[in-house]
Every structure is written in C-alpha cells, then in structure tokens.
Amino acid sequence: MRKPLTAGRWVITIAVLAVLCAVAIAAAISVGTTPVKPWDFWSSIGTEEHIWIARILDYRMRRAILAALIGAGLATAGGGFQAILRNPLAEPYLLGVMGGGAFGAVFVMAFDITGMGVRPLAAFIGSALSMALVWIIARGGKSGPRAHSLILAGVIVNAFFAGIIMFATSVLGTGKVKSFLFWMMGDLASERGPGWLIFVGLYVVLGLVLILPLSRDYNLLALGEDSARQLGVEVGRVKMLTYIGACIITAACVSVAGLIGFVGLIVPHTIRLALGPDHRLLLPACVLGGAFFLLVCDTAARSLFPVTEIPIGAVTAFFGGPFFLWLLRRRGAGIFSERS
C-alpha cells in the first residue's frame, strides 16, 4: 500500500523532522509567561537586567531540553513496546511502570522522606522494580514471555499499586496529596537541575541505543513470532533487549517528570499512520516526533495561562487526542489490521 522505504525518503523525512524539532526548541526558548526574547540576552549585556534575562532563558532552555529528552524517550519506548507486544494499546506505562513509579513517589511522601532528589530516585527504583516484576511474572520459554502474559501482568501490577496509591492519597494530608497529584499528571516543573538533565539524558540515550538497532527484527516480528523465528530473528533476545531499553527510558522519565500520558501511545501511532509501519523509519521518527510533540505541549502548558501552569498530561491529551482521531479517520483504521 506504500512505496518501499528508500534511503532518499529516509533522509528527507528525518531531516524534515529534525528541522521541526529545532524550530520547536527555538519556540520553546522564545515563548514564556514573560515577554523576554532570546536576543535580549545580547542586547541587555552590561545592564542590570542581563543576569535575570539569562536566568529566564536558562530556565526555558532546561525545560526545553528535558521536554525533548522525555518526549523522544517515551515515544521510542512506546514504539518498541508496540513492536514486541504487537498490540496497538501498548504504551510505556502499561507494563507496571505507572504503578511502581507512583508507588515509589507515594512511599517517600507518606513517610516524609524529603531531600534533594529523593522522590525521583524512589520513583525510578519503584518503576524499575515493578517492570522487573512484570517480566518475571510473565516469563516464558525460549522466545521470551508471550505478549498477552506481559500485558496482563503489567495491568494487574498497575492495578495493585493503584489500590495502594488510592489508599495512601485518601489518608495523607491534602497539601502533600496535591503535589503528588501534579506529579501523577506529569510535571516538568519540579526537577530541572543540570544533574537531572544528565541523568535522564544518559538513560534515554542508553535505551535508544538498545532499541533502535532492532528495527529490522521488529519488521519481521510484525509477521508473527513464528514467521520471524523462521526468518532468523532471535525472538527472545529481541524482546528482552527492547524490554530493558524501554524500561530504563520509562523509569528515568517517570522519575523526573511523573506520568506524562499519551506521548508513548500517540506519537508512534501518529507516525505509523503518516509514514508507514517500517520500523527503520518509524523508530528514528519517533525519537524526533516525540521530542517535537512534548516540546510543543510543554511550551503551551507553561505559557498559555500565566501563573497557573496546566499539567502537561492535560495538554498532551487535549491536543494529541483530537489530532490523532482526525488522522485515524482520514487514513482509515486499515493500517492496524495487518498487525493484529
């Protein structure tokens, strides 16, 4: 139904997406709740305002980098999960991350363990452990766990932790719960130290390094596990590497930014609808597309309503949802049928 992927088409698509990302970064640095513009940095040199303009730009830049990293990571992790689980509903939070990460965050909140970086670390450990738990529960034979077992185990682990979280939020004081709820809705505003940027950056890059080279295997896996195995794909290994890659990305993202829904689900699907299902293009496009999408959403979240920042999760769903439905209607749902 689509022209096969050529090197030319690959380069052009990626270049266009990269330019879009660059534009989004420029926009993110230029827009905010104050009228400061990037070029004020140079025009204000020598004045008293200079340092403050630099600080504001520094703030916007950090957020932009964080948004780009997390968008790229979550979208690629989602794409990877969709490939190994062969389920259109697969997304990074499906496999226990949500529950585990939130549990970690609630745990430190409940016991009043505070300090720099305690919540992100707790969330990171929580989500990493719960994902390991899901893998162990669902583990299968040589070809790795079956997709259905993984999804079911993930959903149940999430539900179990959700129970604990609901209990904790109903018992704990309102002030604490409020800040926790913001975290649950996705929060790019709390952890932005340069250390955290490096932290997230490292994990996202590591995850991408694990996932991206598997594109060919994903293409074969789309034909079904048995066919893929006959064609020489080590199904178990592919699943394992993808799982580890996607998990470290997701855990790192959750730890600093809470649960930013929708990115990991919608970006891979949108790109698949727009560019076709070939993972060699799909996955790199997810990296750039995810970064672009979250950059735009975060810029909107922090500048649309001054003083009251909107949770970014609300923005991603509000803008992403209708756009995706429109695309789905236009392209038809047929594109998914070949994968089920």
Added chain:
Amino acid sequence: MKRLIQIIAKWTFIICALSALLTACVNSNAAPKRQDRTPQRIVSLAPSITETLFAIGAGDRVVGVTLYCDWPVEVKNLPKVGQFTRFDIEKMLALRPDMVIATCDAPSETINHELTQYGIPALVVKAWTVEESIKTVREIGRAVGAERKAQAIAGDMERRLRKLRERLKDSPKVKTVLAYDREPLILAGPGTFADDIIRLAGGVNAAADARLKYPRYSIERLVLRGPEVIIEAAHGGGYGDVARKRAVAFWNGWPSIPAVKSGRIAVVDADIVSRPGPRIIEGLEAVARALHPELFPIEETDR
C-alpha cells in the same frame, strides 16, 4: 542469553552509579549566596507572609505575591507569581527578587532548590500553630531587616494572646467544630491550625476524632458528637448577616445538634482564622467570642 543479561546488568549498574555521582556533583556546585544587605525586592509565596510583610512595614519592598494574597488592599495590584503549590518560576525571575519567602506547605524543596540555583536567598517559614505564627512574624522581620516593627507586632500579639488565656482560664471547654464547607461538610480535623485556634479560644474540637486533617465529615457522625458551637469559616468576605442566615437555614435541618438547638452558629472570615499572619489574633478573638459570649460584653473592643 545469560551472559547478555549479565553484561546488561553490569552496564546498567555502572551507568546508574555514574549518573548518581554526576547528579550529586553538579547539584552541589550551586551553593547559596550569603545575603549581606537587607532585601529590597521581596516575593511572598503565601497570603499570611504577605500580610506579615505589610504589617511590619516592608510592604513597599514586596514585588510579587500569590493569586490568593488579597490583604491589605494594595496587594491586589502587585504581580502574581503563583498559587499555593505551583509557582511560575519565569515570572518570579522576571521580578528580580533578592529574597523569596515561602511556607513549608508550599513545595519548599523545589522552591528552595530552584532559587538557590539562581543565587536567590529563600526563607521557608513554618507556622502550624498560633504560637508559631507569632514566631514567624519575628523571623520574617529579622530576614527582611524590619526587626523592630516585627518585634512590636509580635509582642502585641503575645500580649493579646496572654490576655485571652487569662480571661478564659476558668471557663468550661466548649465542644466546637469549625467547618470550611457545608456540602460536602469539611471540618477542621486534629492537628490543624483551626484545631489550635479552637483550643486556645477555650473550646475542644469535636471533630478531633477524625483521621484526616481536613476530613469530609458525615453529618450523622456530627449529630452524635453533639457540638455546642458551630463555626463556619466563610471565604471571600461572605461573613455578614446574609451568610449567617444561610448557615442557620442549612443547620436547622439538624435540630438535634445542641449548637443548632441553641442557635450558636457563627460565621467568621476564613482569612483571619486560617492564615498564620498578624491578623490571626483577631480570628482567635472572634472564635473565643463565639465560644464564650458571656466573657465578652458586646461594646468592648480588645485593642
């Protein structure tokens, strides 16, 4: 397969350790700057702090407040930098503050950490009781270089508190609840600021059996607890006669509550009983008056 897992586990561990180290290093670089002169551009992150700053004569140095800061009236024209738990860092930076004061209810960790990174000194105050709010007035006074005025105000607050205690010394404890909302019924639970006020005003919080600080209390349970006085904290200035009539009309649906039977339902301005600032003593006196009207002849003012 096994080797692969080992290799991946090893690398993940190494990278974990490295990134943790990096995080620690990079973040420890941002040391807070010492404040050596009195702050001239202050941002207040809570209504009580704003009220305190204006009361101690530092109001003209306040450059930014929260959306909820509404007292004194001049505050309304000041730039707003956030709500209670969320702050617009960019707006805050644009105000070029040299001192930010927050309560520990605000996500102080974030604020503190964020501001120290930019070299802006932040003061985080804790005031969960009336005594602590008096202490806070002094603390803020010291921080902004308005010590003398702060001392005078705190002293006055202490004097009025002492006087009130003296007056209530021999009076019986009145079973009281303080309601923030009627539907659903939200009461001040144990350990809250209002709980402390009820205690100091010569009452005992009938909702102290709640597990939460601000519980959704069932009215049936309230009937069982049988409070002798119901105090409603009304927001947004709605504490006149109309508000009281509305409150009485609502509570008349439960005539078996002693407070309803005897008509002891009072409506007070929520801002003076819930903000740990200099006006808290007024709130405390208003509650005491509602609890022990016999001790407060109508004409008398406490000034």
